[in-house]
Amino acid sequence: MSSAPYRRVIVKLSGEALAGAEPHGIDLDTIDRFAADLIAAQALGVTLGVVVGGGNLLRGATAAAHGADRTIADVMGMLATVMNALALESAIERLGGRARTVSAIAMPQVCETYERRAARRHLDDGRIVLFAAGTGNPFFTTDTTAVLRAAEMGAQAVLKATNVDGVYSADPKRDPAAVRYDRLGLDEAIEKRLGVMDLTAFSLARDHRIPIIVFSIREPGAIESVLRGAGRATIVGG
């Protein structure tokens, strides 16, 4: 029986988090730590999907600002998420867990192509499903992908891992008067343009009543703590 309030969640890991202390690239020690955290979280009886970002390798908007065609740049960004997902898949399996990367862009020699029912079956069978290549479309983000996959997979929440312990009224590094929220409505997050997620992700979450739980991934075991309702986090919506 599950000891956590959620039966199924989608964890959003940003590319930045996968770089560890480095500004870019994939930090394999950090990947190992996240893999161990995911396996520990799953042991609570929760089925886990993970949407991985790609900002540690390439962001479409940045490449477009340097003159690249935006749609091509976004495809490059989506391919970056596949590398991250494969690194995480390999770490989870090495540590004794079971994982499956599914990509929204078909690349059958590399991994399975995303198909909703097959992905749900993997989750039901206890695999950690790594959703790669975002939505498969340019002009979207992996935050939007996380909410989309949560809706498709029947997840009760999106756990958005960040470098801070929740949502603040302003950037706490720049504004000492910034206030941290424990709970926040999705309408309020949208109106205040709090910048935790893009508006497409927020409005999809609002339409489908999917709460977004924002927490810091810095401490080992952070995902498990949030699932137990023990860690510091801001619950947006729900």
Ligand code: UDP
């Ligand atoms: N991307 C995209 N469509 C999607 C998801 C992602 O085109 O559905 C591209 C986009 O260029 C984005 C990059 O992939 O900049 C990496 O994703 P994101 O910026 O969301 O990663 P994160 O900030 O979480 O590391």
